[in-house]
Amino acid sequence: MNTYDVSVIGSGPGGYIAAIRCAQLGKKVAIVERYPTLGGTCLNVGCIPSKALLDSSEHYYNAEKNCKTHGIELTGLRCNFKSMRKRKDKLVSQTTDGVRYLMDKNGIDVYTGWGSFRDATQLQIKKEGGDSVEIQSAKTIIATGSKPGTLPFLPLDKKRVISSTEALDLKEIPEHLLVIGGGAIGLELGSVYRRLGSQVTVIEYADRIIPTMDAALSKELMKCLKKRGFAFELSTQVTGATVQDDKVSLEAKDKKGKSLSFTADYCLLAVGRKPYTEGLGLERVGVQTDDRGFIGVDEHWQTQRENIYAIGDVTGGAMLAHKAEEEGVAVAEHIDGQKPHIDYNLIPHVVYTWPEVAAVGQTESQLEEAGIAYKSGEFPMRALGRARASGDVDGAIKVLADEKTDEVLGVHMVGARAADLIVEAVVAMEFRASAEDIGRICHPHPTYSEAVKEAALDAFNGRPLNR
Ligand code: FAD
DSSP states (O other), rough: EEEEEEEEEOSHHHHHHHHHHHHHHOOOOEEEEEEEEEESSHHSSSHHHHHHHHHHHHHIIIIIIGEEEOOOOOOOOOHHHHHHHHHHHHHHHHHHHHHHHHHHHTTOOEESSSEEEETTEEEEOTTTTTTTEEEEEEEEEOOOOEEEETTTTBBOOOSSSEOOHHHTTTTOOOEEEEEOOOSHHHHHHHHHHHTTTTEEEEEEESSSSTSSOOHHHHHHHHHHHHHHTHHHHHEEEEEEEEEEEEEEEEEOOOOTTOOEEESSSSEOOOEEEEOTTTSSOOHHOOBBOTTOBBBBBOOOOOSTTTEEEEEGGOOOSSHHHHHHHHHHHHHHHHHHHOOOOOOGGGGGGEEEEEEEEEEEEHHHHHEEEEEEEEEEEEGGGGHHHHHHTTTTOOOEEEEEEEEETTEEEEEEETTTTHHHHHHHHHHHHTTTTTTHHHHHHHHSSTTTTTTHHHHHHHHSOOOOOOO
């Protein structure tokens, strides 16, 4: 039986990064993945294919709607959806092959098959055909990720009622796509099809979209997406569904109890994701899950079993690839005897709609709830020369800073390239910068980044320069 210092179950961004970091630290490492391609949800059916379709569909949208205003006249424009999907598939396989290369480069043994605990140091790996192998491992990191969540009365038939996985691989552009759930995944995939011409209706139980983010972002994004033709039904609970032939009908109730109904050719369920621990044999090693199925860990990502750790989506918290990656590095360093630390408050959140949405730190309502006195500064994108030059003038940036010390406590933005701009705020907050610090840093002109500086100046003492 092969023996290892560390085995990792799951090859998503949590698992494969943990494996690489362990190998860098001199450990003998195995990684177990049930699918033949590595990279987990993120590379196969998540971040990467969704961003491929988002970028392709945004090119199409711009060609159709915006090129003319730049003096570019196109005729015979047509969306070849099959080619668009093919490009996405190619990108996915290049990216997953890249992970395979990294495993080889770092001397990590890859086992393809379903991993489960026989006991606390032995894993069984069942291959597709029924054969199995066993490996021995001093420590094991569980990084088995998550699966799409469902509603009890609306099972996924994967044809008309679909999850994000099927939405990334539809063979046709829906005429009408119903999206249940106004979070990042629903809005991103809704954006892909809206740009390609589908009617898109988002039904959200909360009274605003992206309900976990700052309320100002929800309002601004909804305004922008409405301009792009999205329909929204907020404070609306889907209560029943029927699928007949090629149509899906939903019954719902709004907050006043009024009955509503919707019919479309596809319904995307984007109601969150659930932890994936099926068949792991956790009961054999005494590792417990909470009432929602997440594996509980302590501040060192350690489960109830001393030599078994868990990271990424399967442990809950922000279900994001970069959070899983940070935990992958941290758990490897902890196993190595180091003292890693993750500040979960500084994990940025991004929604890749257009305009993009990004945030880090505390929202206004969190600061209010915590009784922290704060000041707020804002800057609208349309006041930027760069935004006007490109025509992307929607959105704004908000900086929240401590009333007394001026320390930046949260940065929230809607606008072109927000996903990249947010890193400035993360760096500033990692170094506990004040709003004045950001406001006094020289930002290149003309760039979108000037809006961060201007919002910071506004938060510092209400003196933005270009507004
Ligand atoms: P996963 O990536 O889920 O990987 C877990 C792996 O474990 C899987 O490959 C699974 O097959 C394997 N596995 C499970 N059980 C076993 C077993 N018993 N034996 C062997 N293998 C097993 N996050 C972002 O940060 N940015 C984004 O833009 C973004 N976009 C997304 C878009 C979509 C459509 C979706 C669905 C998700 C998106 N996410 C995004 C979320 C991101 O994909 C996840 O947070 C991330 O993949 C979690 O990483 P992980 O390593 O915890 O688990």
